[in-house]
Amino acid sequence: MEKTRLRERLIQLTRDLVLIESTDAKPEERNRCFQLFRNHLEEVGGVTLQMHEKEGYESLVALPEGISRPDVLFCGHLDVVEHPTSDHYRSEIRDGSIIGPGAGDMKGQLAILLELFRHLHREYPGISVGMAITSDEERGGENGVKFLVEEIGLRCGVAIIPDGGSLTEITREEKGILHLRLLARGKAAHAARPWLGVNPLETLIASLSGIRAAFDEMIPEKFSADNPASHWFPTCSITNASTPNDSPNRIPEQAEAILDVRFPPPHTVESMLKLLKELAGKNVKVETIVAAEATHLKTDQRFVEISGEVAGKQAKTVAACGGSDARFFFAENIPVLLSRPYVGNLHGKDEWIEIDSMLDYFEICRRYVLEYVD
Ligand SMILES: [Zn+2]
Structure with missing residues (x-):
């Protein structure tokens, strides 16, 4: 033509x-x-x-x-x-x-x-x-x-x-993909008397900080944002965090976060999921939304x-x-x-x-x- x-x-x-x-x-x-x-x-x-x-x-x-x-x-x-x-x-x-x-x-x-x-x-x-x-x-x-x-x-x-x-x-x-929902349950209470409740946001934040630290450890020394060849390592982004709460003076009943995790081999869906469940801790439930191998x-x-x-x-x-x-x-x-x-x-x-x-x-x-x- x-x-x-x-x-x-x-x-x-x-x-x-x-x-x-x-x-x-x-x-x-x-x-x-x-x-x-x-x-x-x-x-x-x-x-x-x-x-x-x-x-x-x-x-x-x-x-x-x-x-x-x-x-x-x-x-x-x-x-x-x-x-x-x-x-x-x-x-x-x-x-x-x-x-x-x-x-x-x-x-x-x-x-x-x-x-x-x-x-x-x-x-x-x-x-x-x-x-x-x-x-x-x-x-x-x-x-x-x-x-x-x-x-x-x-x-x-x-x-x-x-x-x-x-x-x-x-x-x-x-890279492989995991989209995960992290769910923390607590006990609702008036925010002026926090000792009566269990704040699921605090549980969730502690869990997310642990995850963040573990993924930061996995960044290789040769990593440079400008060099795509150095991007071949696992990453984890928090893409959403929410509670059903609509009141500023109430400790919510539950809190959730969404994670987008990307990983190259030799990591697999199974190994990454196991790692994230460990990192999330026993008080946070991990649910899989999307899972795809590298x-x-x-x-x-x-x-x-x-x-x-x-x-x-x-x-x-x-x-x-x-x-x-x-x-x-x-x-x-x-x-x-x-x-x-x-x-x-x-x-x-x-x-x-x-x-x-x-x-x-x-x-x-x-x-x-x-x-x-x-
Ligand atoms: Zn497209």
Whole structure:
């Protein structure tokens, strides 16, 4: 395809997608976004479209006719994070980038996948390439990729997910994740007579301080915030703390905190959970909300080479602190290629994606797919 035309199409499609407020709170907008994909995909010959739904979250799977397990599966999510007002959901082009909510996570990438999917099926009818689009990645992927893989039985030779790494940094592994609820129970009392009660907030704070100290111990000496290669150690963030209390002069009955814990191997869900239960102490109950093992993506070296060739600079594999939908494929032993164009300010209102790198990413995937399916 001619480059200028492709460039225009990618910009147009990305900007159309940014306009749709496809957030968690707006299922009808997510549906509208799916409709846009369907409109573009329905005209592709030799492809069947299926819609799936779980807990109110839709997914779209496009497969070549007669093929249930494509060699390559393009995979992306159309949900974006919420912004305070609707007029945030527009875009502009500045300094060679498309700027707008969701441009880099991942509507720009969806535009690329859609264009590439159409291009491949037009030029190579029947090519073993499928596409899956989900709508709940920002809230965990349980009703999206996890559902498609575990319950619908979606399989493929390799999955391409442009939602991590960068153009020449292909994610090789991701830390495991634990989301935990810590619950302390006490005895309510009037705050003027604290000796009559047991304050669960104090229990919880003591427990959290112990956890904080233990995780601080695990920071390696070579750690530097500027050096991503040194970030490969366990971390723990307190992301919420609350009580049902609404009165300033009352000691509450209970208190809870939410923790987000990330860990690389050799730590496992089991070993981390054991450690956190010990650290939390006997007066604090630990409940698991989300648990995922560290993920190895089994990156294909050929994809790394092609990325370097197209980008014109050495490409490498990297380890990532964040998790992605890749972990659900990992559970089925399916390799995942996780890289993307240059993006930034993710989840901010000035989120951006660089246009030249969108074209490069398109070309990387195009070359790789044609080699892979051969
Ligand atoms: Zn994303």
